[in-house]
Amino acid sequence: MDVETVLKQCEDHLFPVMKMSLRERSIYYHLFRHTRLLGKETGLFAIDPLAATLDVSSSIRDDLRKLHDRGCVRIEDKSRKGHLIRVLLPVEIPGVVPEITPDAAIDINAIDFFSGRLYLLPLLARENQACFYCLRQVRSDNCELDHVVARAEATDNSYRNIVVSCHECNTTKQARDPSDFLRSLYRCGVLSQPDLEERLAALGQLQAGSLQPDI
Numbered sequence: 001m002d003v004e005t006v007l008k009q010c011e012d013h014l015f016p017v018m019k020m021s022l023r024e025r026s027i028y029y030h031l032f033r034h035t036r037l038l039g040k041e042t043g044l045f046a047i048d049p050l051a052a053t054l055d056v057s058s059s060i061r062d063d064l065r066k067l068h069d070r071g072c073v074r075i076e077d078k079s080r081k082g083h084l085i086r087v088l089l090p091v092e093i094p095g096v097v098p099e100i101t102p103d104a105a106i107d108i109n110a111i112d113f114f115s116g117r118l119y120l121l122p123l124l125a126r127e128n129q130a131c132f133y134c135l136r137q138v139r140s141d142n143c144e145l146d147h148v149v150a151r152a153e154a155t156d157n158s159y160r161n162i163v164v165s166c167h168e169c170n171t172t173k174q175a176r177d178p179s180d181f182l183r184s185l186y187r188c189g190v191l192s193q194p195d196l197e198e199r200l201a202a203l204g205q206l207q208a209g210s211l212q213p214d215i
Contacts, residue, residue: 001036001039001089003037006032006036006089006090009089009090009091009096009097010025010028010029010090013090013096013097013098014028014072014090014093014096014097017095017096018070018072018096020072023056023063024063024066024067026054027054027056027060027063027064027067028067028072028073028087030050030053030054031043031045031073031085031087032087035085035086035087036087036089041086041087042076042084042085042086042087043084043085043087044081044082044083044084044085045082045083045085046081046082047060047061047082047083050082064083064085071088071093071094072087072088072093073085073086073087073088074086074088106215108159108212108215109158111158111159111215112157113145113157113158113159113162113213114145114147114157114162115157117145119159119213119215120140120143120145120164121140122213122214122215123145123159123162123163123164123213124138124140124143124164125213125214126164126211126212126213126214127163127164130164131143131164131165131166131169132146132148132163132164132165132169132199132202132206133146133163133165133166133169133173133178133181133182133185133199134165134166134168134169134185134190134191135191135195135199136166136168136169138164138165138166142166142167143164143165143166143167144164144165144166144167144169144170145162145163145164145165146162146163146164146165146169146170146173147161147162148160148161148162148163148178148203148206148207149161149178150174150175150176159209159211159212159213160206160207160208160209161206161207163206169181169185178203179200179203182196182199182200182203183196
């Protein structure tokens with residue numbers, strides 16, 4: 001049992017949800033201390049000594065019954081020796097501790113990576129802060145978002161089709177086939193042979209969906 005977590009759940013959830021008075025809280029904590037905190041689920045409590053210890057009147061029987069009725073404890077037996085009481089932790093009481101639901105899974109295929117430049121930084125990180133085509137270093141304030149397959153041919157704003165580019169490549173590429181454009185950069189001396197091969201491989205990985213940005 002994680003005692004710190006249990007105490008936080010008592011203060012944050014159990015006591016407010018049950019609207020427990022200070023008297024009821026002290027009784028619950030006392031029962032908790034002498035049961036669950038010791039690794040026991042139940043304890044035998046004599047009424048008069050319990051009232052004396054907590055400095056409350058003999059009406060503690062009513063307090064125990066109220067805690068039982070509200071589901072905070074269970075009075076499992078009564079005898080001359082006292083009440084056999086099972087103490088329930090906040091998570092064991094229905095409706096006290098809110099269930100933590102996992103965040104809805106993000107469908108990366110449904111994200112628009114172009115409109116509003118909302119995902120510029122993840123794309124920049126994916127491209128290692130460089131133009132996808134010419135490998136020139138770029139920043140968020142001087143780069144462009146480019147459709148690998150031009151919008152004139154298909155409207156695809158997915159991560160498979162949106163890359164970061166420098167202004168010059170974005171302007172000169174226009175609607176050209178991306179493979180042809182990369183080869184033109186090689187013929188112009190912008191890309192070396194190894195660069196061209198690496199960029200063509202990256203293009204294939206991009207369009208196959210292998211280059212997912214980290215969002």
